Amino acid sequence: MIKLKNVWKEYPLDGTVFTALKDINLTIKSGEFTSIMGPSGSGKSTLMHMVGLLDKPSKGEIFIDNKKISDVNDNQLSDLRNEYIGFVFQQFNLLNKLTILENVLLPTVYLRKKSNIDFQKRALELIDRFGLYEKRHSYPNKISGGQQQRVAIARALIMDPKLILADEPTGNLDSKTGKEIMKLLTELNEKEKRTIVIVTHDPSIAEQVERVVRIIDGQII
Amino acid sequence: MNYFAFIVKSALFNFSRSKGRTFLTSLGILIGVMAVVLLTAFGLGLKKYINDQFQSLGTNVIRIMPGKVLSGGSFNGSSIGSIRFDEKDVNNLKRIRNLESVAPIYTKSIAVDAGKKKEDATLYSTSAEIFNILNFNAQSGKIFDKTDVDKRNKIAVIGPKIADKLFGSGDLALGKNIKIDSQSFKVTGVLESKGGGGFGGPDLDALVFIPYKTGFVFNTDKKFFIITAKGKENISLDTVKQQIQTVLLKRYKEDEFSVLEQTEILKAVTSIFDVLNMVLVAIAAISLVVGGIGIMNIMYVTVTEKIKEIGIRRALGAKKNDILFQFLVEAVILSVFGGLLGLGLSFFIILLIQKIFPAYIDAQAVLLALGVSTLIGVVFGVFPAKQAADLSPIDAIRYE
Ligand SMILES: Nc1ncnc2c1ncn2[C@@H]1O[C@H](COP(=O)(O)OP(=O)(O)OP(=O)(O)O)[C@@H](O)[C@H]1O
Ligand SMILES: [Mg+2]
Numbered sequence: 001m002i003k004l005k006n007v008w009k010e011y012p013l014d015g016t017v018f019t020a021l022k023d024i025n026l027t028i029k030s031g032e033f034t035s036i037m038g039p040s041g042s043g044k045s046t047l048m049h050m051v052g053l054l055d056k057p058s059k060g061e062i063f064i065d066n067k068k069i070s071d072v073n074d075n076q077l078s079d080l081r082n083e084y085i086g087f088v089f090q091q092f093n094l095l096n097k098l099t100i101l102e103n104v105l106l107p108t109v110y111l112r113k114k115s116n117i118d119f120q121k122r123a124l125e126l127i128d129r130f131g132l133y134e135k136r137h138s139y140p141n142k143i144s145g146g147q148q149q150r151v152a153i154a155r156a157l158i159m160d161p162k163l164i165l166a167d168e169p170t171g172n173l174d175s176k177t178g179k180e181i182m183k184l185l186t187e188l189n190e191k192e193k194r195t196i197v198i199v200t201h202d203p204s205i206a207e208q209v210e211r212v213v214r215i216i217d218g219q220i221i
Numbered sequence: 222m223n224y225f226a227f228i229v230k231s232a233l234f235n236f237s238r239s240k241g242r243t244f245l246t247s248l249g250i251l252i253g254v255m256a257v258v259l260l261t262a263f264g265l266g267l268k269k270y271i272n273d274q275f276q277s278l279g280t281n282v283i284r285i286m287p288g289k290v291l292s293g294g295s296f297n298g299s300s301i302g303s304i305r306f307d308e309k310d311v312n313n314l315k316r317i318r319n320l321e322s323v324a325p326i327y328t329k330s331i332a333v334d335a336g337k338k339k340e341d342a343t344l345y346s347t348s349a350e351i352f353n354i355l356n357f358n359a360q361s362g363k364i365f366d367k368t369d370v371d372k373r374n375k376i377a378v379i380g381p382k383i384a385d386k387l388f389g390s391g392d393l394a395l396g397k398n399i400k401i402d403s404q405s406f407k408v409t410g411v412l413e414s415k416g417g418g419g420f421g422g423p424d425l426d427a428l429v430f431i432p433y434k435t436g437f438v439f440n441t442d443k444k445f446f447i448i449t450a451k452g453k454e455n456i457s458l459d460t461v462k463q464q465i466q467t468v469l470l471k472r473y474k475e476d477e478f479s480v481l482e483q484t485e486i487l488k489a490v491t492s493i494f495d496v497l498n499m500v501l502v503a504i505a506a507i508s509l510v511v512g513g514i515g516i517m518n519i520m521y522v523t524v525t526e527k528i529k530e531i532g533i534r535r536a537l538g539a540k541k542n543d544i545l546f547q548f549l550v551e552a553v554i555l556s557v558f559g560g561l562l563g564l565g566l567s568f569f570i571i572l573l574i575q576k577i578f579p580a581y582i583d584a585q586a587v588l589l590a591l592g593v594s595t596l597i598g599v600v601f602g603v604f605p606a607k608q609a610a611d612l613s614p615i616d617a618i619r620y621e
Contacts, residue, residue, distance in 0.1 A: 049615055049618075052536070054535070054536055054614045054615045054618060055614075055615040074540070074541060075540050075541075075542075078535070078538050078539060078540040078541075079538065079540075081535070081536060081537065081538045082537065082538020083538070087536050087537070093529075093533045093536075093618075095231075095530060095533065097230070097231060097234035097235075097238075098230070098231075102227070102230075106227070106534075106537055107537040107538050109223075109224050109227045110534075110537060110538040110539045110540070110543055111538070112224075155537070159538075
């Protein structure tokens with residue numbers, strides 16, 4: 001469903017060029033659970049941002065369902081991020097001024113097409129499923145890190161996206177809570193057949209997933 | 222929650238978190254709107270006041286004055302001519318059938334002496350017809366008539382203000398003697414109040430009327446500065462003016478006198494106020510621009526503070542225009558908030574001041590204030606908002 005073909009990412013650095021991604025070729029198939037591993041600074045997040053259509057390659061091409069991303073304008077990219085992709089970040093990235101429920105609903109605000117889905121109901125179901133129903137009107141700074149990450153996952157799921165991208169989703173959590181979050185993501189893949197890509201440092205997590213992509217110095221090995 | 226509610230909630234949250242900053246930023250707009258609204262209110266009030274005064278004097282009143290007083294709709298003080306009218310002119314004008322009344326006026330500032338008290342007033346030495354022309358009626362006693370004029374009776378009809386100040390009331394004033402320039406007059410009538418007073422021209426309640434023939438002790442040359450006349454009800458003023466013109470041209474040259482309608486004078490006076498007011502409002506508007514710059518400044522700060530949030534929203538599917546709109550709404554709320562406060566405060570001040578100054582505010586001024594503050598929000602908010610919208614999603618989300 002997503003294909004990166006000869007993708008490079010370069011940044012200007014002190015008059016020279018720093019290459020963050022070097023000639024990446026990667027295909028992610030529908031229903032796959034992929035883990036990206038590598039040392040710090042190797043380019044995992046950069047790669048993730050490419051796949052998530054937040055960043056553009058310096059060279060090379062990204063295809064989504066065989067559609068060239070370079071042919072797509074900014075508004076259409078926003079629509080794809082809105083409906084096709086669900087993001088989960090290491091720092092949770094919830095908005096502190098919105099309640100849990102409003103945070104989960106935030107992506108629906110940017111869906112400017114008519115839809116007969118009852119998002120309110122869906123949001124409450126997701127929140128309930130992740131055991132946060134009591135907290136639905138609380139604000140993010142009033143709940144624990146593990147709870148915040150579950151809100152973030154609920155937010156990633158609200159638009160029912162085909163692809164879930166999680167950049168070190170357990171990086172800011174203790175190992176027990178981290179395991180719970182991993183279990184949740186695994187379930188989403190196994191039961192709901194969602195395509196999932198996660199970035200992780202944790203070798204034990206890598207053992208659980210079907211496919212591991214290793215990256216060092218911007219290159220897949 | 223819909224799109225708009227989400228955006229407004231975001232903005233309101235920021236304001237509640239930094240109340241001091243919000244208030245200070247709005248203060249600029251508050252002051253600007255207040256300055257504009259108050260000045261407009263004063264201008265409107267003054268205009269309305271003058272208008273009312275003219276209306277109370279009747280609208281089909283014609284004034285005949287020496288020189289070309291009005292040229293091109295505005296006053297031309299330098300060309301007030303040197304001719305003066307006399308009784309012969311008045312008699313000539315009285316032959317015009319379309320005129321209901323004609324009254325010559327000799328006027329001067331005087332001090333009315335009632336023995337114990339003295340009071341400043343304006344003397345009108347004129348004929349009995351003046352009361353019909355200016356719609357004046359007596360509240361006590363009676364107005365003088367043609368016989369009083371012909372007999373040169375030393376009597377006076379005085380305004381209610383003079384009567385109250387000198388004698389306590391209109392009734393008490395009747396029959397009393399007053400002295401004007403050491404000439405003695407008996408008060409035989411006190412006029413009804415015309416209201417108002419104090420702004421733009423003589424106080425209509427502080428006039429002293431004496432028969433003009435008696436008044437020749439003051440204008441010994443028996444000349445008059447003004448002749449007022451009133452046209453008959455259903456005759457057009459233009460026709461009447463034309464006839465007056467023809468009569469006077471037999472004695473005077475065309476540019477030696479002017480025949481003016483009350484409304485022409487009114488227009489000339491109000492046009493002066495309009496220009497003055499426009500200049501003042503334009504100066505006040507500068508403070509609005511300064512307020513707008515304050516908003517722009519604070520919005521740039523807000524955008525910088527929210528780079529991460531912008532990144533998150535873009536990652537979740539917000540388009541450039543969504544971000545632009547969000548910050549624009551925030552700027553407009555800030556500036557309309559200031560505008561509303563300014564408007565409220567202006568209302569309050571106008572209420573307080575209305576006792577001593579005829580200020581008033583109309584729906585147009587309110588709409589203008591709100592419209593202008595919205596516009597300020599948009600104009601000065603659009604640059605920071607555009608900056609926010611043009612951030613690249615990746616730079617925004619990586620921003621710490
Ligand atoms: N905007 C940028 N300008 C210059 N260099 C950048 C920029 N963004 C990323 N880099 C560099 O690209 C490299 C890859 O960064 P990236 O964040 O992808 O690493 P990572 O594998 O996610 O590391 P970590 O495990 O610490 O999150 C790093 O060396 C980083 O400094
Ligand atoms: Mg990273």
